[in-house]
Amino acid sequence: MIEEKVLIEIxxxxxxxxxxxxxxxxxxxPEVMDHLMRIIDGTSLMGCETVITGLRAEVVKNMISVGMRLNEKAQTLGTLQQALNKYLLS
Known part of the structure; x- marks a missing residue:
C-alpha cells in the first residue's frame, strides 16, 4: 500500500x-527490508532520488547481515533534520 501511494504521488x-x-x-x-528496496527501485525508475534517514544501529546491523546495501541505491543521512537542511534550506 505504501509503495503504491508513493509511486502515485511521485x-x-x-x-x-x-x-x-x-x-x-x-x-x-527481511520482508520489510525487501519491500523498502522495491520502493527505492520504483522511485528511482521514476527519476526520483530517495534519501533514507534515522536508521538505528540495530536496523543497520540486520541490514548488513542479510547483505542489503542501501548506499548503492539511496542516499543515507543520520537524521531527518540533516535531510531537511540539505534539501529544503539550501
Missing part, C-alpha cells in the same frame, strides 16, 4: 526527492 506531483525517515523503526524484518 507521478502526480513530479517529486524529485523522497525523504523516508525510519527513526521510529526499532527492528526490521
Amino acid at each position: 507521478g502526480k506531483t513530479r517529486i524529485q526527492t523522497l525523504i523516508m525517515d525510519l527513526s521510529g523503526i526499532m527492528k526490521m524484518e
